[in-house]
Amino acid sequence: MIRFFTVSTMLAAENSALSRYRLAIGLMIASGFAGLGYQIIWTQQTSLWLGHEAAAVIAVVSAFFGGIGAGAWLLATPIERSPRPARWYAVCELTIAGWSMVLALLMAPLAEAMLQLIGRQPSPWWQWTVSFGGTFLMLLPATAAMGATLPAMARVLAPLCKADSGIASLYAANTLGAVLGVLATAFWLLPWLGLAHTAYICVALNLFCAFAVLKFFSPPQMPAISPVSTGTTGANLLADSAGRQLLPILFCTGLLGIGYEILVVRVLSQVAENTVYTFAILLAVYLVGTASGAAGYARWQRHKNWAADDVNGITQRLLQWLTAACLLGIIFLGAAAAVKSAALKLLGSSMAAALTAEAIIALISFLVPTILMGALFSHLCTAAKISGVKFSHCLGINTLGAALAPLLFGVLLVPVIGPQRALLLVASGYLLLSMVGRDITTWRTKLSRPLLAMTGCVLFALALWGPSLRFVEVEASGRLVSYQDGAAAAVSVIEDARGVARLHINNRQQEGSSATLLADARQALIPLLLHPDPKRALFLGLGTGVTATSATYDPQLKVDAVELLPDVIAASAYFTATVNGASGPQPNPRLTLITADARRFVRSREQPSAQRPPAPRYDFIVADNFHPARSGSASLYTVEHFAAVRDQLAEDGFFCQWLPLHQLDLPTLRSIVQSYVAVNPNSFAVLATNSLDTPVVGLIARRDGRRFDAAAIRARLQSSASTMLRAPAEFGLADDFALLGSFIAGPRALAKFAGSAPLNTDDHPVVATLAPRITYAADSLPRDRLSALLREVDIRTDELLVAPVDTAWAARLAAYWQARDQFINAGRNVKATADPRQMLAQVREPLLAVLRLSPDFRPAYDPLLRIAVALGNTDAAVATSLLKELQQLQPLRPEAGQAIQAIKEIKETSRPR
Numbered sequence: 001m002i003r004f005f006t007v008s009t010m011l012a013a014e015n016s017a018l019s020r021y022r023l024a025i026g027l028m029i030a031s032g033f034a035g036l037g038y039q040i041i042w043t044q045q046t047s048l049w050l051g052h053e054a055a056a057v058i059a060v061v062s063a064f065f066g067g068i069g070a071g072a073w074l075l076a077t078p079i080e081r082s083p084r085p086a087r088w089y090a091v092c093e094l095t096i097a098g099w100s101m102v103l104a105l106l107m108a109p110l111a112e113a114m115l116q117l118i119g120r121q122p123s124p125w126w127q128w129t130v131s132f133g134g135t136f137l138m139l140l141p142a143t144a145a146m147g148a149t150l151p152a153m154a155r156v157l158a159p160l161c162k163a164d165s166g167i168a169s170l171y172a173a174n175t176l177g178a179v180l181g182v183l184a185t186a187f188w189l190l191p192w193l194g195l196a197h198t199a200y201i202c203v204a205l206n207l208f209c210a211f212a213v214l215k216f217f218s219p220p221q222m223p224a225i226s227p228v229s230t231g232t233t234g235a236n237l238l239a240d241s242a243g244r245q246l247l248p249i250l251f252c253t254g255l256l257g258i259g260y261e262i263l264v265v266r267v268l269s270q271v272a273e274n275t276v277y278t279f280a281i282l283l284a285v286y287l288v289g290t291a292s293g294a295a296g297y298a299r300w301q302r303h304k305n306w307a308a309d310d311v312n313g314i315t316q317r318l319l320q321w322l323t324a325a326c327l328l329g330i331i332f333l334g335a336a337a338a339v340k341s342a343a344l345k346l347l348g349s350s351m352a353a354a355l356t357a358e359a360i361i362a363l364i365s366f367l368v369p370t371i372l373m374g375a376l377f378s379h380l381c382t383a384a385k386i387s388g389v390k391f392s393h394c395l396g397i398n399t400l401g402a403a404l405a406p407l408l409f410g411v412l413l414v415p416v417i418g419p420q421r422a423l424l425l426v427a428s429g430y431l432l433l434s435m436v437g438r439d440i441t442t443w444r445t446k447l448s449r450p451l452l453a454m455t456g457c458v459l460f461a462l463a464l465w466g467p468s469l470r471f472v473e474v475e476a477s478g479r480l481v482s483y484q485d486g487a488a489a490a491v492s493v494i495e496d497a498r499g500v501a502r503l504h505i506n507n508r509q510q511e512g513s514s515a516t517l518l519a520d521a522r523q524a525l526i527p528l529l530l531h532p533d534p535k536r537a538l539f540l541g542l543g544t545g546v547t548a549t550s551a552t553y554d555p556q557l558k559v560d561a562v563e564l565l566p567d568v569i570a571a572s573a574y575f576t577a578t579v580n581g582a583s584g585p586q587p588n589p590r591l592t593l594i595t596a597d598a599r600r601f602v603r604s605r606e607q608p609s610a611q612r613p614p615a616p617r618y619d620f621i622v623a624d625n626f627h628p629a630r631s632g633s634a635s636l637y638t639v640e641h642f643a644a645v646r647d648q649l650a651e652d653g654f655f656c657q658w659l660p661l662h663q664l665d666l667p668t669l670r671s672i673v674q675s676y677v678a679v680n681p682n683s684f685a686v687l688a689t690n691s692l693d694t695p696v697v698g699l700i701a702r703r704d705g706r707r708f709d710a711a712a713i714r715a716r717l718q719s720s721a722s723t724m725l726r727a728p729a730e731f732g733l734a735d736d737f738a739l740l741g742s743f744i745a746g747p748r749a750l751a752k753f754a755g756s757a758p759l760n761t762d763d764h765p766v767v768a769t770l771a772p773r774i775t776y777a778a779d780s781l782p783r784d785r786l787s788a789l790l791r792e793v794d795i796r797t798d799e800l801l802v803a804p805v806d807t808a809w810a811a812r813l814a815a816y817w818q819a820r821d822q823f824i825n826a827g828r829n830v831k832a833t834a835d836p837r838q839m840l841a842q843v844r845e846p847l848l849a850v851l852r853l854s855p856d857f858r859p860a861y862d863p864l865l866r867i868a869v870a871l872g873n874t875d876a877a878v879a880t881s882l883l884k885e886l887q888q889l890q891p892l893r894p895e896a897g898q899a900i901q902a903i904k905e906i907k908e909t910s911r912p913r
Contacts, residue, residue, distance in 0.1 A: 023216055024157050025173040027209045028150070031093065032177025034202035034209075035146050036287075037185045038100060039064050041195050041202075042107075042139060048640075048762050049111030050118070050131055051597025052488075052564060052632040058406040059131035065258070066136055067143025069399030075148040076392025079155055086217040089152035090210040095145035097206035103142070104199050110138055112603075120604040121594060147399065150174055151392035156217050167391055168298030168378035175291035175374070179284050186280030194764030246384045247397050249315070249433055253380070254401030256429045257373045259409040260326060261286050263419045263426065264333065264365050266410070270471035270490060270507040271336045272358045275629050275772035281355065285362040286370050293374025301382065311383045318376040319434035325369040326427040330420070332364040334467025339364065354776035411487045418485045420469040471507045481574060484567045491567035493574050503544050503571055512544040514575055519689045519696065521550035521731050526686060527620045527656040527700065528554060529720060529728060529739055532712045534619035538562070538648065540598040540636070541624025545572030551622075552590045553725040559591045560618075566595045598623070598636060602644045617650040625658040625696050628668060629775040634768035637672045639761050642679040646703060654702040655680070658688065661695040662782035665774040666789065670757035671766050673699065677750055678759060681705070684800065685745035685793065689732075690820065690859055692783035692827050697744075707802045710809075713739060737856045741816040745793035746800055753792050783828050790821050812856055819854035826850065836870040843867075844882065851889045861886060865895055872903045879903055 043060045050059065079088050103110075114134040118127055154170055181202075189198040265282050272278045332339075340357045347353035381394040413422045470490070474480050477497035484491050495501045502513040512520055524547045528534060534557055539548040542563035551559050563569050594601065602621075623645070626633040635641065637657075645655050657676060659669065677683050680701030688696040714736050721727045733739050745753065760767040773779075780788075795817055797810040826846035833839050843863065850860040864886055871879040880903055887896040 020216060021157065023212065024153055025169065027212060028153055028170050028173040029177035029180070030205045031149050031153075031209050032174040032179075033181035033184070034096070034177075034205040035174075036178040036181035036283075037189070037198060037202040038096075038142065038146075040182065040185045040190075041199050042103070044765070045107050045195060045762075046111060046135055046138075047632065048599065048635055049108070049115050049603070050135070051600035052635070058410055059128075059135045060139075061406045062132060062403045063136040063139050064143055065399050065403035067140045068147035069396045069401075069403055070140070071144030071147030071396070072151055072392045072399060073147075073396030074144070076151060076390040076396065079148060079152050079392060080390055082155075085152055085155035086213050089149060089156055089217075090214045092145040092148045092152055093206045093210035093213070096142045096149075097203045097210070099142040099145070100199055100203050100206070103138070104196055107138075114138075115600060115603055116605060118600075118604070120601060121596065147396065148392065151390070151395060153213075154391050156213065167381050167385065168294045168301060171378055171381070172291045172294035172298060172374070175287050175294060179287040179291060182280050182284045182287065186276055190276075191766070191769040194761075196763050246315075246380050246387075247389065247393065249436070250377075250380050250384070250394055250398040251401040252429065252433055253373070253376060254398035255405050255408070256401075256426050257377075258402040258405035260329075260369060260373075260423070260426045261366075262406060262410045263414070263423050264329065266414060266419050267333050267423075267469045267471075268336060268361060268365065271340055271361060273354070273629065273772065273775050274506065274631050275775060276631065276768050277355060277772055278358055279631065281359050282362050282366070285359065285366045289367045289370025290374035290377075293371035293376070294378045295374075296371070297375040297378040301378075314379055315376075315383070316434050318372060318379060319430050322369060322372040322376060323427050323430040323434065325372050326423070326430060329365050329369050330423050330427070330469075331467060333423075333469055336361045336365065337471055349777050351773055351776040414485050415487055418469075423469075472504065473507065482571060484570065486565055486567040489565055489567070491565060491571050493571050501574060503568070503575065505565070505568065512546060512575075514544070516694075517546055518731055519691065519694070520544065520546040522733070523547045523625075523656075523658055523688050523696065523698070524550040524622060525553075525728055525731055525733055526688065526698070526739065526742060527622055527654065528557070529716055529733060530700070530708060530713065531620050531654070532709070532716055536560075536616055536618050538602075538618045538621045539624070540602070540621065540645075541626060542568055542572055542593065543624060544575035545569075546575060547622070547624070548591060549576050550726075552588055554720070555590075555723065555725065557590060560594060561591060562594045562596050562598050562601045564595075564597050569593050569595060599641055599644070602641070602648050617653065618648055619650050619653045621645055621648060621653070621655045623655070623657045625660040625663075627660060627663050627775075628672070628767050629663070629771035634760065634765050634771060635762070637675060637760050637767050638765065639675045639678050639759055642676055646679055649703040651704055652702065652706075654700055656686075657699045659697045659699065661697050661785055661789070662693065663774070664771065664785070665779065666785060667757065668767055668770040668774070669697075669789070670754050671760045671770060673750055674754035674757045675760045676701070677747070677754060682707075682747050683750055684743055684747070684795070685750060686742045687744055687820075688742070690824055690827075692786065692824065695782055695786040697789070699750075707800060708740075710736060710740070710801050710805060732858070734858070735856075737813060737816050738858060740800070740813060741820060741857070743795050743800060743817070744790060746795050748799060749793040749795065753789075783824075787825055787828060790824065812854070815854040816856050819850045819857040819860065822853060823847070823850045823857065823860050836867050837875070840867050840871070840878070840882070848885060848889070851886075855890050861890060861893070865899065868896075869899055869902075872899065876903050 042064070046060045075088075075092075079085055082088055114130055117134070118130045122130075150170060154167055157170065185198060189201065193201070265279070268282065272282075340361050343357035343360050344353060347356055377398060380398075381391055384394050385391050409422055409426075413425070417425075470483060472480060472483065472492050472494065474494055475496050479495050481493040481495050481501060482491075483493075489506050492504045492507075493501055494504060500513055500515045520543075524539070528537070528551055534554070537551055537557055537559050539551070539559060539561040542548060542561050545561070548559055548561040551557060563572075623636065626636050628634050628637060642655075642657070649655060659672060661669065664672075673685075676699045680699075682705040683699055683701040686698045686700060688698060717728060717733070717736060717739065721729065728734065728739075758764070758766045797805055797813055801810075823846075826843070826849075830839075830842050847860040847864050850857055851864075864882060868879045868882045868886070871882075880900055883896045883900045883903075887900070890896070
């Protein structure tokens with residue numbers, strides 16, 4: 001009976017220990033979920049205020065890692081000495097929850113204060129100092145507590161399991177929770193709840209962890225446990241000095257591991273779509289690999305009996321295998337574009353297929369190296385702990401190395417040596433670490449010697465003949481004009497066989513080309529000509545520089561152009577030189593180029609002084625058609641940003657936001673329109689051109705809410721024809737019908753179009769989650785979306801123009817709008833051809849019908865005139881008949897009559913004598 005009771009008691013104790021162990025694993029999963037949720041939330045919130053420059057983004061990442069490292073290091077001794085470690089863990093979780101609630105309430109004013117401290121155009125060192133220091137201090141209470149949770153739980157769990165397996169298990173569980181946090185936050189919580197409410201869920205998880213550990217892991221008192229005494233048979237194998245020698249290796253592996261992540265993400269940004277989902281997938285794969293490596297090491301270590309040579313030998317082999325895995329990852333990166341293309345052909349063209357393809361290229365680049373990283377970290381921590389080094393110090397020094405990686409690799413090395421050489425530097429770093437030790441001769445086993453030699457040879461070969469990680473598509477007869485790896489993106493200029501140059505950012509043509517002069521110039525000239533007397537203008541986004549430069553055709557206008565990427569400013573010199581006849585990146589003294597984040601610039605206030613009075617506000621502001629699905633761009637379409645832009649306007653100024661309809665679906669457009677009209681109720685919509693393939697829609701609103709004056713616009717056009725360096729007529733803006741005819745919707749129509757679409761706000765960035773759908777899998781053609789938009793909106797002269805308006809003229813303008821819509825719909829089914837006969841057969845009747853509706857509609861007149869001239873040499877009768885009809889429809893225009901006379905002269909000269 002006594003024996004049975006004793007056995008039952010032992011089994012109950014074992015079951016209780018197992019249950020508590022499993023609960024601890026669950027708590028670490030929940031804590032990891034909350035931790036990565038906070039990182040995503042704080043990164044987005046802080047970047048919204050400080051900007052999306054490299055300084056701001058890297059400041060958040062480094063501050064997060066730095067705070068965790070500092071917390072783990074500084075709190076190590078109190079936690080280890082405490083007889084109640086469960087209370088330490090609970091206090092850490094409560095601190096995270098409490099400070100996260102404080103940040104939810106005070107993040108905006110704190111970040112605003114840092115924003116104003118930085119200033120509008122700070123020096124680089126000042127921006128870096130405030131961004132890094134301010135962000136670090138703002139997040140420190142929470143991040144320091146995060147750094148102590150894993151060591152505290154390891155201390156709590158120490159009596160329940162082997163010390164050499166508990167660390168790896170907890171680390172794996174915490175990392176698994178981070179994976180779940182990344183995926184759930186990006187794909188579900190943020191789209192559904194927004195930033196603040198997602199933070200509240202993370203707060204609830206922290207509170208749950210705190211109360212659960214107090215209830216189930218808080219005995220009356222337990223003795224402080226020395227790290228050495230928690231070991232098993234191998235507890236005394238390593239001397240204290242040997243354990244301390246592992247700390248530099250832990251620092252370096254943290255630095256190299258995050259460096260590898262940053263560089264791979266940078267390379268894959270030229271292949272993947274760079275949406276919020278892209279980065280969530282890449283981070284999740286990185287964390288899955290790390291968690292798998294830690295979990296695998298923990299499982300292996302439970303059945304391992306340590307020998308004296310095992311610690312150093314395992315460390316050496318893991319470092320060498322990690323070197324080889326990184327080299328394989330570099331080779332796989334070179335084939336990433338081909339792998340993604342093959343995956344899409346196999347999986348189809350849906351959004352799920354596109355995300356799966358991105359996951360595949362992430363797996364082949366990340367999985368094997370990160371598995372080894374997780375195993376290596378677990379092994380180093382275990383080896384250090386059983387030799388007397390606190391796990392908190394191991395975690396802290398490793399995380400501090402990780403905090404340095406974004407600055408070293410992302411900002412300093414990539415622009416200088418490029419991501420390919422930087423990746424080889426990471427692999428070399430692991431290889432060098434494998435050869436560092438107190439007793440190198442005992443490290444070089446039969447297995448490691450050939451692996452070391454082979455790895456070194458592969459590293460040397462890749463340095464000389466490795467695959468290029470520049471993903472730039474150049475035609476066989478084209479050429480690469482320029483390429484620059486910047487801190488934030490790769491910027492290239494490519495010229496095709498026809499001499500057309502295109503600006504690419506991360507291997508994408510989204511910034512314009514030398515063939516789009518007309519469209520790019522009109523995006524500046526339409527708002528320019530709508531203002532009666534502009535003196536100062538601001539352009540948000542530079543691209544090729546054609547749009548901002550076109551505004552300087554007005555000799556009395558001073559233009560500021562803000563561009564996020566300095567490499568884009570450098571590349572724009574090629575376009576301004578070749579297209580506009582300029583000689584450098586600043587073509588004339590009226591254009592000032594500013595390297596800054598657009599959001600940060602408009603939110604910052606210039607600090608006046610005795611030497612520098614406050615600058616006047618802008619007469620008009622033009623925002624580029626930013627691709628809404630790209631990382632960070634959606635924040636330029638929020639209510640808060642539109643309000644900040646409005647505050648920079650003069651009282652009679654107006655704001656024009658261009659939208660790339662060829663990169664937007666209508667639901668996303670509705671949310672952007674809803675956000676714009678929430679700030680500017682009296683808004684209008686215009687078309688930059690009548691393009692069917694790349695339609696661009698503009699939203700325009702005056703700050704004072706007033707309508708436009710037709711008489712003032714006519715006077716403005718008349719004076720501009722003689723005063724501007726290039727007349728508006730060269731860009732299809734010859735008269736008031738051409739300018740006002742670009743309007744497609746007024747306040748009433750825009751409000752109806754927006755309907756009940758959700759607002760895009762800083763807290764709930766719906767555009768960032770909606771826009772990627774059409775990027776991954778387009779469900780319609782741009783021309784179809786344009787036609788659908790035109791069917792849903794309309795415009796009236798009484799809501800556009802101030803009274804009085806001439807009745808006959810207003811009827812002509814209304815006919816112009818109707819003709820424009822008919823012209824666009826007629827062009828949807830036209831197939832381009834170089835044969836003028838075939839083209840005329842397609843467009844003659846539709847375009848003549850448009851001209852009968854509105855003889856003022858020049859876009860239908862000009863193509864028919866060109867076709868008639870082209871046919872003049874081959875079919876004079878058809879050409880003459882068409883020209884006569886054009887002459888009847890537009891008798892005041894001389895072009896048709898001149899063409900008829902030219903055809904007669906050709907016939908006369910070609911008649912036999």
